[in-house]
């Protein structure tokens with residue numbers, strides 16, 4: 035076991051960053067030993083946002099975990115919402131109806147775009163370009179409007195349902211989305227153009243805080259951070275769910291594994307997601323958006339209010355919850371940050387026996403000391419932004 | 431001021447024995463303070479994401495004079511606590527509050543900061559008022575940006591009523 | 599049954615037990631003593647090069663099979679092929695200790711710390727086995743079934759010093 039408080043040579047100093055510091059975008063804490071501006075040794079502390087998600091999940095019903103799950107990665111709660119429901123469905127051995135699956139793809143890709151927008155906006159702000167923040171955040175606000183029309187809330191949507199989704203698309207929503215996405219594409223393209231010819235920006239991020247593919251694998255990298263190292267792995271392609279195999283899209287890959295590539299790849303992914311969204315809107319299957327299964331879903335509202343059977347079914351379902359089979363399942367989806375996995379342990383009762391979240395941020399942040407040792411303090415700031423560590427899913 | 435019951439004069443007012451001056455002073459100071467609240471954003475969780483919306487172009491907190499975010503507590507007079515405060519974070523929050531110079535105000539944004547929200551478990555502080563005094567609570571999980579702007583206006587009204595004589 | 603699993607069974611025979619699993623997933627059980635050998639085999643010879651997750655499970659009061667009380671699940675994935683396998687390891691009740699896998703994966707460092715923090719399961723040979731999510735003054739292990747959900751433990755000051763003398767494993 036190593037000891038705390040190692041000897042610090044006289045010409046070196048210890049710098050503490052966080053947990054309340056603007057560059058940490060939340061609650062991360064980094065301590066570095068530096069010689070001049072160069073980081074010699076570093077350590078990270080997490081847990082400042084440990085909200086007891088897993089303990090909390092053990093005392094509520096399966097479907098009641100949905101809002102908690104959304105608050106794991108709050109930059110893309112739409113995705114988390116449907117990913118959790120997908121996990122419970124995997125345990126139950128059922129699948130959402132085709133239209134619900136297509137809507138989930140839609141939601142998940144919108145969430146990906148929104149997540150990447152925040153990540154990029156904040157990251158570019160970290161290296162000193164405030165104006166890009168306004169550009170990108172305006173796009174996000176436009177998308178918020180659509181999300182609000184769809185789910186009734188801007189951020190925390192509680193839109194996923196075990197067995198489907200809560201609401202169908204409002205009238206004319208798809209067309210509005212396409213308009214917004216076209217304008218978003220323009221704004222994002224503008225930012226990208228602005229950056230790609232900007233010497234100051236490029237010098238700050240190019241070749242900085244590189245992680246090798248070998249280390250990335252050993253740390254369990256997934257998602258854009260892994261793809262920035264040249265490994266084109268994406269669950270949407272490798273283990274398609276929700277009918278992702280029906281859509282034509284590219285998995286962007288970059289090869290250097292540096293801060294710049296981790297940023298560029300997010301720009302690329304915004305484009306790829308836009309592609310997918312267009313196809314979903316064009317090929318949306320018809321049919322119900324939620325299963326009709328007395329053991330899993332609630333009856334339609336009209337049925338509850340007009341028939342005795344409907345009322346009883348509603349009552350029983352609310353009071354008794356869902357009873358999945360006993361056992362363990364692992365269900366993974368490609369979240370904006372990487373592989374978001376849920377391990378569900380069921381004892382056959384209405385409450386989870388144990389829920390464990392496999393969050394991409396946890397793996398990414400664990401590699402952070404290795405990435406920044408030897409580089410400059412200011413570079414570490416940019417690198418942290420490019421990992422997009424979201425404290426909610428990091429600490430759970 | 432009730433005429434039948436002469437007020438106890440403390441602070442500046444007591445020293446100068448000039449109530450009229452203090453009233454004028456109140457008006458000037460409060461006017462200055464309430465239109466230039468400098469927030470120190472203490473954002474820990476999801477609510478901070480809505481705060482990002484609040485400072486961006488659409489909601490634009492600068493319409494109320496509070497766009498000048500200070501990430502150093504020593505330069506701020508408004509502590510905006512946005513998000514869940516865990517037991518591990520508790521002492522950090524208190525320390526930041528202590529580092530802010532007087533006069534200072536605290537807005538608790540969202541269910542978590544105000545009461546622990548739906549996290550009633552071993553890890554979460556059940557409301558930041560266990561740690562620091564709070565001036566305005568904002569409901570919501572997360573509150574909409576308009577709601578936070580509303581809270582800012584409530585706070586401004588509160589400041590307008592404050593008196594130097596009360597030690598502010 | 600897939601090829602890597604066949605190879606695993608051929609190599610370890612009855613030391614690896616295939617568990618019935620839901621949703622067509624692959625799960626095996628191994629004894630703590632065989633853990634490192636088995637996962638090293640899986641990593642180096644069966645292509646499961648990513649350690650995705652470690653899941654502690656407390657079975658206290660579980661309606662079926664409440665013993666041994668603790669179990670740790672290792673989620674492995676093959677990056678190239680996309681195959682996944684879950685290794686269940688029962689934790690001995692008397693020692694509450696498993697061997698550490700940190701030499702195989704960097705990821706194991708934090709994952710093992712988390713299981714220690716929340717369940718109190720030690721990992722022999724881990725270089726820096728300290729709390730990670732709960733604060734350093736926390737007593738008990740929060741995710742054990744007998745830890746009351748509402749027992750809050752107040753902290754007075756954050757830990758001042760994080761750096762350790764081993765730069766590799768801070």
Ligand code: SF4
Nearest residue numbers: 476540541542571572
């Ligand atoms: S109040 Fe809701 S949105 Fe705000 S931090 Fe708490 S859980 Fe997140």
